[in-house]
Amino acid sequence: MDIELENKMILNAYRGVLRSIKSNRSKEETKFIRKAFNVASKAHQSMRRKSGEPYIFHPLAVARICADEIGLGPTSIVCALLHDTVEDTNITLNDIESNFGNKVRNIIDGLTKISGEFDFTSSTQAENFKKMFLTIPDDVRVILIKLADRLHNMRTLDSMKEIKKLKIASETAYLYAPLAHRLGLYSIKTEMEDLSFKFTYPKEYNLIKNKLEKTKAVRDRYIQKFSHPIKKELDKQGFRYKLKARTKSIPSIHRKMKDKGVDFEEVFDVFAIRIILDSPEEKADCWKVYSVVTDFYIPNPERLRDWISYPKQNGYESLHTTVMSPTGKWVEVQIRSRRMDDIAEKGLAAHWRYKEGTDKNTGFDKWISEIREIMENKDSNTSDFLDDFKTNLYSDEIYVFTPKGDLFTLPKNATALDFAFSVHTDVGISCIGAKVNSKLVPLSYVLKSGDQIEILTSKKQIPKEAWLDFVITSKAKSKIKQTLKEEKKKLAINGKEILERKLNALKLNFSENNLKIILKHYHFKEHTEFFFQIAQGTVDLSKIKEINHKSGQLYISSSITKSIKNTFESLVQRVRGNENEIIIGEGADPNLDYKLAPCCNPLPGDQVFGFITINDGIKIHRNNCPNARQLRANYAYRILAANWKDYKRDAFITGLKFIGIDNVGLVKELTTIISDLEKVNMKSLNFDSKDGVFEGNIMLYVYDKNHLENLIRKLRNIEGIEKVVRME
Numbered sequence: 001m002d003i004e005l006e007n008k009m010i011l012n013a014y015r016g017v018l019r020s021i022k023s024n025r026s027k028e029e030t031k032f033i034r035k036a037f038n039v040a041s042k043a044h045q046s047m048r049r050k051s052g053e054p055y056i057f058h059p060l061a062v063a064r065i066c067a068d069e070i071g072l073g074p075t076s077i078v079c080a081l082l083h084d085t086v087e088d089t090n091i092t093l094n095d096i097e098s099n100f101g102n103k104v105r106n107i108i109d110g111l112t113k114i115s116g117e118f119d120f121t122s123s124t125q126a127e128n129f130k131k132m133f134l135t136i137p138d139d140v141r142v143i144l145i146k147l148a149d150r151l152h153n154m155r156t157l158d159s160m161k162e163i164k165k166l167k168i169a170s171e172t173a174y175l176y177a178p179l180a181h182r183l184g185l186y187s188i189k190t191e192m193e194d195l196s197f198k199f200t201y202p203k204e205y206n207l208i209k210n211k212l213e214k215t216k217a218v219r220d221r222y223i224q225k226f227s228h229p230i231k232k233e234l235d236k237q238g239f240r241y242k243l244k245a246r247t248k249s250i251p252s253i254h255r256k257m258k259d260k261g262v263d264f265e266e267v268f269d270v271f272a273i274r275i276i277l278d279s280p281e282e283k284a285d286c287w288k289v290y291s292v293v294t295d296f297y298i299p300n301p302e303r304l305r306d307w308i309s310y311p312k313q314n315g316y317e318s319l320h321t322t323v324m325s326p327t328g329k330w331v332e333v334q335i336r337s338r339r340m341d342d343i344a345e346k347g348l349a350a351h352w353r354y355k356e357g358t359d360k361n362t363g364f365d366k367w368i369s370e371i372r373e374i375m376e377n378k379d380s381n382t383s384d385f386l387d388d389f390k391t392n393l394y395s396d397e398i399y400v401f402t403p404k405g406d407l408f409t410l411p412k413n414a415t416a417l418d419f420a421f422s423v424h425t426d427v428g429i430s431c432i433g434a435k436v437n438s439k440l441v442p443l444s445y446v447l448k449s450g451d452q453i454e455i456l457t458s459k460k461q462i463p464k465e466a467w468l469d470f471v472i473t474s475k476a477k478s479k480i481k482q483t484l485k486e487e488k489k490k491l492a493i494n495g496k497e498i499l500e501r502k503l504n505a506l507k508l509n510f511s512e513n514n515l516k517i518i519l520k521h522y523h524f525k526e527h528t529e530f531f532f533q534i535a536q537g538t539v540d541l542s543k544i545k546e547i548n549h550k551s552g553q554l555y556i557s558s559s560i561t562k563s564i565k566n567t568f569e570s571l572v573q574r575v576r577g578n579e580n581e582i583i584i585g586e587g588a589d590p591n592l593d594y595k596l597a598p599c600c601n602p603l604p605g606d607q608v609f610g611f612i613t614i615n616d617g618i619k620i621h622r623n624n625c626p627n628a629r630q631l632r633a634n635y636a637y638r639i640l641a642a643n644w645k646d647y648k649r650d651a652f653i654t655g656l657k658f659i660g661i662d663n664v665g666l667v668k669e670l671t672t673i674i675s676d677l678e679k680v681n682m683k684s685l686n687f688d689s690k691d692g693v694f695e696g697n698i699m700l701y702v703y704d705k706n707h708l709e710n711l712i713r714k715l716r717n718i719e720g721i722e723k724v725v726r727m728e
């Protein structure tokens, strides 16, 4: 393209950014923004995006989203313009600091730290997510700009490679959309889900999209008819308002069709009517409009939601009711003021603007500080955290009251014990019971909105393992786990003493080596757990006598014992899951790590797919795995295409029989040769040992006779192997 024309377009985009915060900037700030634009466009000068356009369009677009769609101010615009400079150009954080000051530097630093992609194939995903949250205490704008960045990347995803598309799309659905939701950025969340669905399921997406277009006229007529009497009455009463009809999004139509097993025709006309009032008497007028609506249509009493009196934690305020339309369909009507609508669309940034200078202790601040508390708990496992965190992200909320009438917001299905922990950790730990609406209830009692709850405590109480079964808040979970661990350590000391006494009585040394052998004998991996179980009385210590010993020392006799059997499964797993055997996604990215799912044990040649687990990277399942359907239905966005690499379809299965002298290293050596050196896939392996003689069978895949004979020759060379023969 013509450079001059390009420069003109860049300048236009820049002016667009300035216009979008016209009312919200001083002269000083305008200068500041211009400076950021100049620095960024110079730094990115020679760079182009995958689509071919000059790179600077990206930061400009991100800045625009920050202003228009999130409602952020000049500082964020400056940061959005500069957000990729430190990561991608030779500009340093020091340059940023000396040009734009400390505040901007910190935000850019945060953005650079969480840049790149979350790596779904390892636990670093959780670590990255954690990092993202650790930046919150400094400045929450980091996360908002990051969301804008991701939104623009999603909007321009078309030019990316297929495999990248899928990865970014599922990551967006999995991490960013829920985050946007939790921050109250509903329109961004909806768009992210929509785009993610479009790239993951292009066929389904286009099908629904076309059908929506075709049925638009019918829907419009229906909406028109439904809202006509309401409009007439509102006009008559002199309300200033806007009435909008909102169709369900494509992903949610798809979800509904799948969940209920119905056709498009049965869900397409599900929509919500939104009435946005222009009125200073927000609450009173919302209820007046409610009264008008329900004069014409009968409301469902169970579907009244008053988020005006009880705003959601993310600041959402609105009055929702579901009414019966003349054609027998339920229609949701949302009633809110313009301010409430702004908060619903633009989230907490808008919230701040309205709240400026007043109450700082908003639900959002509380939420952030809760997250911080969990993050700072060093003992909490990050993956656990991510799990717990996700439940909190998606849950709806309930409202309960203390005996004094203080309001607490908890996720749906929270129990009395969750409430105790949300009051204070000490209250949770010493909780022995609760009274809900003056009636005694167990700790596992599931709270309902409006419950008034009083917690009973005792200093003698200690947390129980079973508590974890019924608490659902991440705070309660992590605190219980932490205290349990401490308790366990204390008890383990008793257990250790018991073991020492027992060994003394058996005239055995309490030595490192003896302890190792005892752990093996009882199949424990780790001291603390073993000592703890001893203290609990669940270990029969008299079995120590079964172990061979000589002058105070224990030793293992040479036989293929259980210890081998233990390593065995992992060996087989390793053998069959040779690295880089599977290609994940549609492009060739051989670097994605994966594990074979134990539920269906895929073999080379099986039709397979990849599934992104929360804690354990990508798992490969067979297409006909018993779990496949459920995974696909509930977590479609976490499914990846997968194929066996270089799998020779003419490999055939064969069996080898071998006999040898029973020795500990034999099986390991055998499988090492087969899998690591020869890269042969094993189907099964079993062995038996009797009076020092070892016999076994292996079923494996070979390509041809040469291949097999070569393998047999190598196996025969193993020390201790007497005979290797092919089974007929």
Ligand code: MN
Pocket: 058, 083, 084, 149
């Ligand atoms: Mn970017």
